[in-house]
Ligand code: OSB
């Protein structure tokens with residue numbers, strides 16, 4: 001397939017409700033959509049880099065630069081016949097996984113369309129519906145936090161993830177456990193603690209949590225291994241895992257017993273699938289993380305989460321939990337059994353709506369030959 005043009009769309013989407021983590025509070029989510037044209041087909045990929053370098057060092061600005069100046073020019077007017085060929089061409093790029101992943105995703109969309117199959121089927125998905133939960137942001141008061149969780153439980157989410165930070169942890173989790181003694185519950189610290197906080201995690205260890213996500217430094221695996229040796233609850237790494245090698249290193253030293261796989265953070269769907277396979281071979285469960293994606297990114301997350309070793313519920317909530325008017329259709333809805341149905345039409349299974357896109361677009365740039 002000859003890649004003719006790549007257009008970047010920087011958009012800014014107002015969230016249905018503010019989302020607060022240990023690194024900050026967000027009311028809007030900007031992202032870059034990558035539109036790729038090849039052989040008369042159009043594929044779309046979503047870049048999950050944020051407004052600022054808080055969750056990761058990549059931002060809208062760095063991704064715009066890296067895709068526009070380096071990644072897109074490596075592909076324009078080239079014959080690319082598989083996603084692996086893209087991975088090979090990008091292999092000499094250090095870092096910038098979110099930028100690489102977005103371009104690779106756009107190609108996967110075209111590649112699946114050309115074969116007339118859904119992305120999920122193409123990558124080896126084994127289920128039609130995937131179990132999902134909801135990642136609940138930090139609220140200003142405990143009462144508001146409990147109310148917010150109650151809304152999601154009432155909406156049918158069977159797994160709740162609480163964001164924690166120093167001063168907003170044990171007491172909050174205890175209150176949630178008292179109100180919902182049996183609900184599947186996990187916490188995510190987004191790197192807000194150090195090993196000196198081990199006593200906090202020993203207390204959380206008594207609260208029947210599915211896992212404790214990324215308690216320590218975003219680049220650390222050594223201290224995570226030390227903490228894992230002190231608690232029974234599985235530690236799950238998010239921020240620390242940027243590639244299949246990172247996953248292997250972390251598992252080799254027992255730094256975690258679960259991995260949150262995010263396609264953007266690990267540099268693409270190919271790498272995400274490799275981490276899935278590695279974890280499966282070692283009996284380590286994985287789940288699909290989320291980055292408040294639009295339906296473009298969510299569709300790819302659903303295809304990934306349909307692979308067999310995604311045995312824990314993903315952070316893939318219904319479209320309406322994020323945006324009033326998504327830029328792509330159809331919207332994803334929550335089924336009665338806290339699952340979301342995996343798209344089964346050719347490609348990623350979603351279609352971008354040009355007028356919706358225009359309404360939220362900040363800037364646009366096309367890279368093409370001549
Ligand atoms: O740590 O998993 C995280 C959103 C932005 C950045 C980091 C994280 C998150 C989430 C949101 O938890 C999950 C979702 O998309 O529903």
Ligand code: MG
Nearest residue numbers: 188213214238
């Ligand atoms: Mg996380």
